[in-house]
Amino acid sequence: MKALVKEKAEPGLWLRDVPEPSIGPGDVLIKVLRTGICGTDLHIRSWDEWAQQSITAPLVLGHEFAGEVVETGRDVADIAVGDRVSGEGHLVCGKCRNCLAGRRHLCRATVGLGVGRDGAFAEYVALPASNVWVHRTPVDLDIAAIFDPFGNAVHTALSFPLVGEDVVITGAGPIGLMAAAVARHAGARKVLITDVSEERLELARKVGADLALNVTEATIAEGQRALGLREGFDVGLEMSGRPEAMRDMIANMTHGGRIAMLGLPPQEFPVDWSRIVTSMLTVKGIYGREMFETWYAMSVLLEGGLDLAPVITGRYAFHDFEAAFDAAADGRCGKVILDWTA
Numbered sequence: 001m002k003a004l005v006k007e008k009a010e011p012g013l014w015l016r017d018v019p020e021p022s023i024g025p026g027d028v029l030i031k032v033l034r035t036g037i038c039g040t041d042l043h044i045r046s047w048d049e050w051a052q053q054s055i056t057a058p059l060v061l062g063h064e065f066a067g068e069v070v071e072t073g074r075d076v077a078d079i080a081v082g083d084r085v086s087g088e089g090h091l092v093c094g095k096c097r098n099c100l101a102g103r104r105h106l107c108r109a110t111v112g113l114g115v116g117r118d119g120a121f122a123e124y125v126a127l128p129a130s131n132v133w134v135h136r137t138p139v140d141l142d143i144a145a146i147f148d149p150f151g152n153a154v155h156t157a158l159s160f161p162l163v164g165e166d167v168v169i170t171g172a173g174p175i176g177l178m179a180a181a182v183a184r185h186a187g188a189r190k191v192l193i194t195d196v197s198e199e200r201l202e203l204a205r206k207v208g209a210d211l212a213l214n215v216t217e218a219t220i221a222e223g224q225r226a227l228g229l230r231e232g233f234d235v236g237l238e239m240s241g242r243p244e245a246m247r248d249m250i251a252n253m254t255h256g257g258r259i260a261m262l263g264l265p266p267q268e269f270p271v272d273w274s275r276i277v278t279s280m281l282t283v284k285g286i287y288g289r290e291m292f293e294t295w296y297a298m299s300v301l302l303e304g305g306l307d308l309a310p311v312i313t314g315r316y317a318f319h320d321f322e323a324a325f326d327a328a329a330d331g332r333c334g335k336v337i338l339d340w341t342a
């Protein structure tokens with residue numbers, strides 16, 4: 001089968017013929033139909049410091065996908081050939097305290113699909129049945145392909161109650177955009193989102209942000225005033241991984257405000273801890289998705305009319321992967337999809 005492979009420990013990606021994965025008794029074999037390109041895949045392609053430390057070549061990339069089940073292991077129940085599915089890309093150990101307690105998203109030995117083992121940028125992918133999400137109600141295939149980052153957005157956005165609250169989101173990348181759509185849909189009063197890219201801020205307006213603020217031109221404090229807020233934001237969603245964004249968010253939270261932080265800063269950085277203490281802020285780190293509560297929430301949010309269509313801005317056939325990766329790396333677009341049937 002064709003697969004996008006990190007063949008050598010150097011920058012680049014290679015489209016190669018590799019053996020089809022085989023499945024064990026508890027696994028499912030999926031024909032991949034669409035995949036989403038994630039920042040992680042861009043790191044692996046460019047072979048930056050993180051990738052050099054985290055990846056062992058050769059590796060089939062990719063963790064965001066939608067496909068159709070073509071084979072199930074003998075112990076698999078409730079998943080059938082022909083089912084349309086997405087995959088949870090965090091493979092958990094099943095043995096640690098959190099796994100045993102059913103808190104699988106807190107597993108201490110998580111392995112990432114397309115990071116720690118061969119992934120989904122291929123014509124077929126094998127997964128444990130416990131990592132497969134069946135779309136019981138029909139979902140657009142491109143949207144099904146981005147359930148993984150959509151889940152990051154939902155997990156973060158729904159970490160704290162949003163109804164009637166004023167929400168600030170830093171970073172209008174694909175995940176920040178989806179979080180803005182979710183916050184709007186879930187009943188937030190005002191949603192302010194920031195970025196440095198005009199193209200992404202324009203997408204943020206399309207998904208319903210009340211104010212999409214370019215932080216090279218205005219501060220969050222000015223945004224707050226423009227929205228008529230007097231006491232700061234109730235909920236903050238950090239989705240840029242940028243120190244200056246986190247600092248500006250902390251400075252603009254109301255007393256008792258709550259921050260859910262998804263963005264992954266590349267390095268340690270200082271923040272105003274005395275402000276966090278005296279404003280009695282809560283800061284919660286978010287990693288991945290809750291299995292499978294977040295997945296349930298995603299499905300019902302879409303059923304309830306949440307529209308993510310503006311977030312997808314590029315579609316490419318898998319053999320045009322170089323152009324697709326360049327578009328995703330450019331930072332001025334939403335989500336970029338690879339079609340594995342074209």
Ligand SMILES: NC(=O)c1ccc[n+]([C@@H]2O[C@H](COP(=O)([O-])OP(=O)(O)OC[C@H]3O[C@@H](n4cnc5c(N)ncnc54)[C@H](O)[C@@H]3O)[C@@H](O)[C@H]2O)c1
Pocket residue numbers: 038039152170171172173174175176194195196197200215239240241242244245261262263264265286287288331
């Ligand atoms: N914790 C997790 O499980 C998890 C999973 C996926 C991604 N992430 C992280 O979440 C973040 C968002 O992911 P993404 O795919 O949308 O990434 P992205 O890099 O596409 O989006 C980040 C956005 O932040 C913007 N930005 C840069 N400086 C800014 C500033 N000062 N203020 C506001 N915005 C600024 C960028 O222009 C970009 O649009 C990234 O940091 C990513 O590494 C975390």
Ligand SMILES: [Zn+2]
Pocket residue numbers: 038039040063064148149
């Ligand atoms: Zn991803």
Ligand SMILES: [Zn+2]
Pocket residue numbers: 092093094095096097098099100106107108109
């Ligand atoms: Zn575990």
